[in-house]
Amino acid sequence: MAQFVRGLIFASLGSLIAGQTINTAKGPVAANKNTVAPAAAVVPASTTKSNFDWENVQLTPSVLANLTNLNLTDISLFNFPTAQSVSARSASTSQCKVFPGDAEWPSPIVWEILNLLSGDALIKTVPLAAPCFSSWPEYNATLCATITSLWNTPQLHVADPTSTQWPLWEDLTCLPPSLRSEATTCTLGGYASYSINVTNVAQIQLALNFARNLNLRLVVRSTGHDFAGKGIGAGALSLWTHNLNDLEFYPSYTYGSYSGPAFKLGAGVMTEDVYALAEANGVTAVGGECRTVGMAGGYIAGGGHSPMSSLVGMAADQVLSIEVVLPNGEFVTADANTNPDLFWALRGGGGSTFGVVTSLVIQAYPKVPVTTMTFDFTMSSTLSADTFWNGVRAYFTYFAVFPDAGTYGYFNIVPNGAGGYTFTFDPFWGGNMTKPQLQTLVAPFLKDLSDLGIPVAPVFTEYASLRPAWNASFPPENVGGWTNHAASRLFPRENFENATLLNETLAAVRYAIEGGAILVGYNIKSAVNPHANQNNSVNPAWRKTLTHFILPGLWDANATFATIQNVSETLTNDWIAKWRAVSPGAGSYFSEGDINEPDFQQAFYGSYYPQLYALKQQLDPYGLFYAPTGVGSEDWYVTGQIPYVPTQNGRLCRTS
Template identity: 50%
Template sequence: MAPSSIFAGALLAFYLATPGSAAAVQKVSSVSDAGAPLFTNEQLQLTEHILSTAAPNHTALFDFAKNSSLSVRSRNECKAYPGDAAWPSNFVWTLFDELLGGALIKTVPLAAACYSSWPEYDSDECDTITADWTDSNLHAADPASVMWPLFEGRTCLPTTNASASCTVGGYSSYAVNVSNVAQVQLAVNFARNANLRLVVKNTGHDFNGKSTGAGALGVWTHHLKDIDYIKNYKSRTYQGPAVKMGAGVQAHEIYEKANELGFTAVGGEGKTVGVAGGYVLGGGHSPMSSMYGLAADQVLALEVVLANGRFVTVTEETDPDLFWAIRGGGGGTFGIVTSVISRVHPKVGVTVSTFSFATSTNVSADTFWAGIRSYVERFPAYADAGTYAYFWVIATGTDSFEFLMNPFFATNHTLAEYNALVEPWYKDLADLGISITPNSTYYDNYYDAWMAGFPLETVASSVMMTGSRLFPRANWETTYSFNSTFDALRTTVTAGYALLAFNMKAELQDGYPSNSANPAFRNTLLHAITSTSWSSTANNTAIKDQMETFTNDVMGIWRATCPDAGAYMSESDILEPNFKEAFYGSNYARLWKLKQIYDPTFLFYAPTGVGSDNWVVNSEDGLPDQNGRLCRV
């Protein structure tokens, strides 16, 4: 946004930070209770003095919360929405942008280049956007776009019909391109005081669109990329190597740094996943989970902007309740994290193996499933060996199926050790007449293995939704429970629903402090995902019917095998029945109490988040997306 001449003179006379950083900013000491210095961007903070000097006539719009302003508002209240009398004027948005140092972005949908009604219309650019639409890097690099446009509202998809309609829809109306803490504080204070919906985005990976919302102010943390390696980090309960990561750091970035410096980090399987954002805050399963647990388990300290606008250090010593809640209780729930400090581990070798098999004239459907059963039976042994496998089982026709191991990721296993581990299964396959040609390679470091083993994520389908389940170890402990589990998986695939799954475990390691990650993770041996889809020409009623059938009937078969288990909130069904039990388990009651303490006005709302059932999005299309006004129930 261009600076207004009304403010130019005053602001030029005011203290300015470096270009692109917040104008309302004061540099503070780098000392932190986290046990590692603040990043430079974290030293640039908002203070009452700076605020009163920068915007003396509008302090109330951007000021920190006082106790009285944290009281819960009317239960009938909706968040301010574009077009409302309460929506901030252009004058106020301009002032906000000035205080931010020019970091405010008015949202333009990523595919606007395809639509003649937008100034950005450009057929060549549209072709580029269309070709790259399923590439996760494209959406991660945009301030408002998310990986799953279904949950934005499908309001501006790539098209060859330039005269079609394109609106901002469920994307945030504005986004702050964050380069320092002061900008996060300003955004939090402005959203709270102006009663705006607030969303937080790094990459937009969450399967349910938690980082989008119609009429929202977005906080885009994607460019907080600092990484500091701490050779000997010390806290009350831990001494050893650690890494401090900015909230914008992605998996490929921390893994590359780890390889350079000779350590191994616990991060996502996906290449563009934001490790220090919603991923770790929601738990975060990893190719290293069978060895070291969840990403949330590794966290030793966090730097956070709370709902009152204050920047705080959160550790087990400074705030044990928040330290417990924020590690696993969900992104966009208790505050905006600007950095995390996580323990790291020694360099590790990995054997990566890929192969496939399928039904054929020599392999019947029953024989195929006997080969799958032989594999699934061995999940406890494989997870206990510290390995992680990513595989698909898909129907290719009537009584026709294919299995894809893509890959078996055998951490801390040489090629010989891997072959010894899987030899009994391979023998079973051979005895069944199922031929495989494994492509197995040993890498002496995690980074090279990960780069070779996991493809770039394909995203952005607007004609599908997913559901998942964490199948517990107990399902392998009796013949009846195992048969029920295996039959449920076979029934799903036979009905035409693909199975994408991970054989892994994620136990909390001895000596690690407890956290609020879904207790179902601690018992799991299988994180399984499936999906449903519909025609691109289906109307909203048909889509809603398909979604509900999937949730109740298809996913219901899985839930019946382990009704007391749960699902991974970041890769889940947005219509999951009893989401509190499914995503949070026994932790929900405590999380709800803490939510009311740290965010009593519910500044931080996210679909399926703690307390989200107190709110409703009145979506434009009647689907469970974020394209509509957010109101209290």
């Protein structure tokens, strides 16, 4: 559908460039897609590293020199920065990014030139649900029915260049009407105005130069699996990297001090793709729980927790090298020896901040068995609330024992529909464990539950490797919803080894759930791994934690923004405030944290924040990259916000 829409848009603009010429070093030539696009050159492949072929397709000064002047617009809009241009930007009095409707907003001709230079890769945004609205040319009742039926499936949103899997942060301006009674109109809202369907490095460089020189907002989107709206933005030019999905396995790979199996991932590669290739080659990869997480995108950039983390550490710890386009348009390598500060920052310091990652290399591990355990228990006429919570406390007492043995406990506490709550393992994951080994490990915990009078019927399932265990344990995620807003906390080890702190932690958790939230819990740690490079910017709280607790506050599908605001404020200032109080100085997981987190710098980045901020100013003096709660985001704000519901539907402006 996107290709069809793109064709309709730019066919009508073709007449705008008819008869126009471009002055080149060889004289004037007619302006059309054969002579202008793509503005790229194939650079010689390096003998010291293995780029994907499309990474060698780059925008070079010589390419730009061959396009000295467009009769339609100034080719300098696509130039790399100079010292003079940086100085001019610093001296600019413009406090806001250029927005649609401004006099400085690029004309249709200028957008068409960008399209031609990028090889017909520009897509004008049509919201995913637009076929449901007669006000849009794309209106199609049959297509609307299909979109509506698939709305909660991640693949639908992944395949769209602009849609986000969590539309609350877009501002709910274009939803299938049958899913929300207030969805009577469809506008762009917080979606980007245009996207580049990225298939090579040159297109990224063109877009960065274009956005920087024209003072446009820029966003980067891979799969749209984004809990805080980092990949969307009103009036933005978006880089859609999802189709950079090359994936290679190297049985024997040597890089620096590492020698062993490895994967090279394009920026659009998803967890499910990596796990499949790992299984086919008899190795284990450190990846996410959710299928459509973009491994080389925000996942690793934010640190990346994994079912393997209690064994080998975070996903960011596994990275050997990274290819990245910097804010100035330069394409560079970052590793332990080349651009080491950048390498440190890109592994944990957040996405859409320091540049656009095109690919990275991660190490792999031998194939390991996995055994899972599932069971649940629920409040009922025979199981009181206090007994239920004593059962939860019994589990908490093992929060150090279990991850120290390499396990990963994934569980939920949710309302049971009868005024009580249900605890469910989804599952308890024993990495590198056989069934007898896991049964022996959990036997004391199961006895504690039995002694409390809590009957459980654990089901143990042994798998030969990670992928079949993951495939059976984690079905495709349910996305596209707007009925909750989540916060998270990384509770440190002492909260579970100190009886007083354990009781205070349990009381804070119980208070939030009985107040109306639900708990998505992970009993997990970031293992010390001498065979991985753990000198990175992953939040130091991860190195001390035994949990990643996510706490969603809830409302119904037709809730007003006033209700959403109220629940979100309660989440931040009441429920999670109590969690912060019993874990002072700890932190929260950047990728699944509260967009309203107070002192987000400390919570998401810890003691590393000053170093990250300094590097951000050094690499991006233009203010090109912005993401909510990202490094340096305190220097910007989005206009027209509802307190505690900070959508990206507004103009991006500097705070001072």
